[in-house]
Amino acid sequence: MLDALADAPRLVVDAHLEPVAGTTIQPTGFPDLGAATFERPGQAPSLLVESVQSMANHLEATAWDRAAARPVDVLRSLPYVEVVNSDGAFLTSSRLEPHRLAAAYIRDGSHNGTGGAEWIADKLGSRPRVPLDWERIYRAVYDLDPMCLVHGVFFSDRRWHGTPKVRRALSAVIEAHDVSPVVSGGLKRDDVQITRAEGRGANEGYGFIPFGRTEYVARTIMLTAVIDLQQIRGYGLPAPATELLTLAALWELATLLEGPLRLRTACDLEVVDVAVRRPRTGFRLPAASEIAAAIGALDGGFEHGGAYQVIWPARR
Secondary structure (H helix, E strand, O other): OOHHHOOOOOEEEEEEEEEOOOOOEOOOEEOOOEEOEEEOOOOOEEEEEEOHHHHHHHHHHOOEEOOOOEEOHHHOOOOEEEEEOOOOOEEEEOOOOOOHHHOHHHHOOEEOOEEHHHHHHHHHOOOOOOOOOHHHHHHHHHHHOOOHHHHOEEOOOOOOOOOOEEOOOEEEEEEEEEEEEEEEEEEEOOOOOOOOEOOEOHHHOOOOEEEEEEEEEEEEEEEEEEEOHHHHHHOOOOHHHHHHHHHHHHHHHHHHHHOOEEEEOOEEEEEEEEEEEEOOOOOOOOOHHHHHHHHHOOOOOOOOOOEEEEEOOOOO
16 A cells, blocks of 8 residues: 555645535634735735644544544554543543643653653653663654654653654645635624613623624635655654554545545535645555555554553642
């Protein structure tokens, strides 16, 4: 499956999208900024529909079963860190936290009686006045949660000497081009209290409240995803581990593109077509089920399968 990618530095996939209902899209809203519109030199206005950071959340969500509070079956055998409270109730995990293995709940928790920060530092071989051993760091991250080598992790706490950082190997963004605003409005009704009363106005949620909204129409909406194959190979892990990381990234991307892309209430998109831009070797993005079967046939060579458990707050 991966032979066509053997020498490629990266895989670049473009997917054309269209709204499911109507032609308008609700943009990402940023506090004090509004919609992220921009202009490319000499071209029509564009819109950032979904940022790299937001797309990372969507990609990671494909691999987590929220109802069961565990990874989906395809990736269930891969190690990760689960955070529980003193009663053993699930709180969060390295697959859910924005900082993944470097999350505060892991850092400030305890694993088998050892503080989380100290446990991670020992795994990474992090010691003052000793250069970072990247081979050991990559292997440690792989054994703790290999998806951190796909989505990145930054060990920024001072207790982790050298604050090692692994950038994302899988990234994506959604942009719309040749866009125009669609300005509309609405009215929040209140048939119980039609007129304003003292202490019961718009600020308190009472009365009729008119509002305005701005959506956009676009000539094209494009999702572009990049898997940095050179970075994954650069971890120096055994061949099965490198293959597993590549397949996991491919599976998340294929699953995202095969599923509904309802990013917001009024931003429901569907995939029209998918094309591989790089490499130019005839590689096609396999179906998620095909990738899942390949993952299931691999032995990842992990020291520990399934969840490591961290208790938060740390037991004293």
